[in-house]
Amino acid sequence: MEEDKFALVEKIIKDVHNVLSKIAELYAFDVVPMDNNFQNKSPVLHMENCLGLESWCVKHVYMYCYTELMDKYCMKPNRKSRKLAFGCERLIKLLNVTLLLKPENNSLWNKRRELVLQALLDKTVELHFSRLVLSRKPKCNEAYAYRRWVLDSILQDDTLPVHNIESLVNDEIVICNLASDKCPNNYHSWNHRTWLLNRLTRVKSNFDIDSLFIKEYHFSEKWTSKHVSDFSCFHYYQFCLKNIYSLSDESWKILQSSLNINLRKVLVKLLATNFPKDLTIQASEENLLSYSEENLMKLLLAYANKNCKCVVDYVQLCRKVEILFHSLVLNDELIRFYKHHETLWYHRRFILHEMLMVMYDHFGLVRCKGALVKKSCKVCYFEELRQKQPKIVRYDSNHIYSSVFFNVILTHEKKIIDERRTDGDNFADRHEKYLKFVEALNSVI
Amino acid sequence: MVKVYALAVLYKGVNSATVLKAAYNLQSFSFFQKGSVQEFMTFVSKTIVERTQPASRQSVKEGEYMLQVYVRADNLAGVLISDHEYPNRVAHTLITKVLDEFSAKVPASNWATANETSVEFPVLPEYLVKFQNPREADALTKIQDDLDETKIILHNTIKAVLDRGEHLDELVAKTDSLSTSSKAFYKTARKTNSCCNF
Numbered sequence: 001m002e003e004d005k006f007a008l009v010e011k012i013i014k015d016v017h018n019v020l021s022k023i024a025e026l027y028a029f030d031v032v033p034m035d036n037n038f039q040n041k042s043p044v045l046h047m048e049n050c051l052g053l054e055s056w057c058v059k060h061v062y063m064y065c066y067t068e069l070m071d072k073y074c075m076k077p078n079r080k081s082r083k084l085a086f087g088c089e090r091l092i093k094l095l096n097v098t099l100l101l102k103p104e105n106n107s108l109w110n111k112r113r114e115l116v117l118q119a120l121l122d123k124t125v126e127l128h129f130s131r132l133v134l135s136r137k138p139k140c141n142e143a144y145a146y147r148r149w150v151l152d153s154i155l156q157d158d159t160l161p162v163h164n165i166e167s168l169v170n171d172e173i174v175i176c177n178l179a180s181d182k183c184p185n186n187y188h189s190w191n192h193r194t195w196l197l198n199r200l201t202r203v204k205s206n207f208d209i210d211s212l213f214i215k216e217y218h219f220s221e222k223w224t225s226k227h228v229s230d231f232s233c234f235h236y237y238q239f240c241l242k243n244i245y246s247l248s249d250e251s252w253k254i255l256q257s258s259l260n261i262n263l264r265k266v267l268v269k270l271l272a273t274n275f276p277k278d279l280t281i282q283a284s285e286e287n288l289l290s291y292s293e294e295n296l297m298k299l300l301l302a303y304a305n306k307n308c309k310c311v312v313d314y315v316q317l318c319r320k321v322e323i324l325f326h327s328l329v330l331n332d333e334l335i336r337f338y339k340h341h342e343t344l345w346y347h348r349r350f351i352l353h354e355m356l357m358v359m360y361d362h363f364g365l366v367r368c369k370g371a372l373v374k375k376s377c378k379v380c381y382f383e384e385l386r387q388k389q390p391k392i393v394r395y396d397s398n399h400i401y402s403s404v405f406f407n408v409i410l411t412h413e414k415k416i417i418d419e420r421r422t423d424g425d426n427f428a429d430r431h432e433k434y435l436k437f438v439e440a441l442n443s444v445i
Numbered sequence: 446m447v448k449v450y451a452l453a454v455l456y457k458g459v460n461s462a463t464v465l466k467a468a469y470n471l472q473s474f475s476f477f478q479k480g481s482v483q484e485f486m487t488f489v490s491k492t493i494v495e496r497t498q499p500a501s502r503q504s505v506k507e508g509e510y511m512l513q514v515y516v517r518a519d520n521l522a523g524v525l526i527s528d529h530e531y532p533n534r535v536a537h538t539l540i541t542k543v544l545d546e547f548s549a550k551v552p553a554s555n556w557a558t559a560n561e562t563s564v565e566f567p568v569l570p571e572y573l574v575k576f577q578n579p580r581e582a583d584a585l586t587k588i589q590d591d592l593d594e595t596k597i598i599l600h601n602t603i604k605a606v607l608d609r610g611e612h613l614d615e616l617v618a619k620t621d622s623l624s625t626s627s628k629a630f631y632k633t634a635r636k637t638n639s640c641c642n643f
Contacts, residue, residue: 030478
């Protein structure tokens, strides 16, 4: 009986191995629920480029492979790996089956790493293999970590042609898309994506990272508007927002032309509807549209208490403000349409925090232990850095809070809080509390 | 996630409901699960329609899934299976619209005897695609004000909809409309409590 079972398991291992020899074509693996072996057929299924294993045999196969792996390949650290090449094919077969069934085992992934370092496993095949694992378990962090390790070693080659990098990036993005779609709140897939973008900024060949940033920005904006309670994807969206703050002039033009709205118009419209009434700003929407970046920013953030001689890049500043306001307007719409979604309100906190940071930064201030203090510029005031930073005087904080920029934001927030509150959205109250006590605007609201 | 998995038009007969037309979006399920998931969605749709009074609306939440059902007074029924983030009001507006169009295309005299193959209603898959984005779909229908949200009966689990003494597990075990592989799939999904609707 036992003998029979072993023979069967050996056959299954062989069948899986045969299917995996065409790994480049395979795109998914799954365990198919099947109570018993009814038909006396091989439990290894291979259909339409998918590999399947019937569930009744999983236990036997896994136990058999895992025991052999642990006994023969993992437990003897003294007789070191020199002899490994001898049983290497067997080892790979066992690793394949075991990791497909249970990928949450770092020791086994490390075994694969060793094999890759000895050039016994091919890196491209490894990418295919971990992809299969992720098709079944889209939240498997071990598999993502392994992919990162393989990708990192591939990208270290500075002579890698740009089109190769591009196809690698495309593959990763497709995998992340599938994984994020299958499992909502898939922190691991979004984290992997963030890693990919960060890693690519360090690639030395002339890979066009800006155009990828723009693509990912569009993608994340669209994705977040359909996944309204998935904060993992919102976090990635925030990462993408930050990436496009400092695009080059050329890339900025590309971004603008690829948007189907005009960022400046969005900003100006929101400004015009929220201008403080008592002030003497007579500018209408049309007027504001004709303003240059510098004039517009000076109108919003008139007073600059900069205690250094650094030149303000108004164009850059204006772009940042435009993006943030655009994101705020999108958030307004989502909050109105999808009611009672905490994630949307959390994203709003992010936007407002970023806006306030823009403002403090412009006025040369920084929030430190709850109080606003003067920020000493690292470029101009190098020697002053050691001194204790003075507390801000009352006059200054009043000046900030009377700036047009701040008043526009505040008016807009008050409107939306009131509107959502009357609609019965409890998160509106929480949002107000956040602004009062976390952003410390208690004295001005 | 805002997603529609299935959209179906059914007829509620005296003893049982029949599917007149259905469209599915099963991209997020693995190749080997798709068949079972689809069978299961059909089974649940029928079960729910059979347990819904004519001229009433229900929204049933089960795990991360949401099942919206509307049975009209003339026994024509619509079911929309989505995830729980899809706004209920929009879902019911869409069902109403689909049913209106269906009754305009297919004469009422055929409903009782028709089945999926004999009914001509090719626009259903198109709607399924359009409805993936509720904000666009909502603008599309433009009858949003007609629907009184308070009239939708909300249930937090499928148990609440079943008759007293009934259990989904038993219904699944008894039915002929699910294949053995789908039943096995249901059992495993129950155990691991994931990847399966209801």
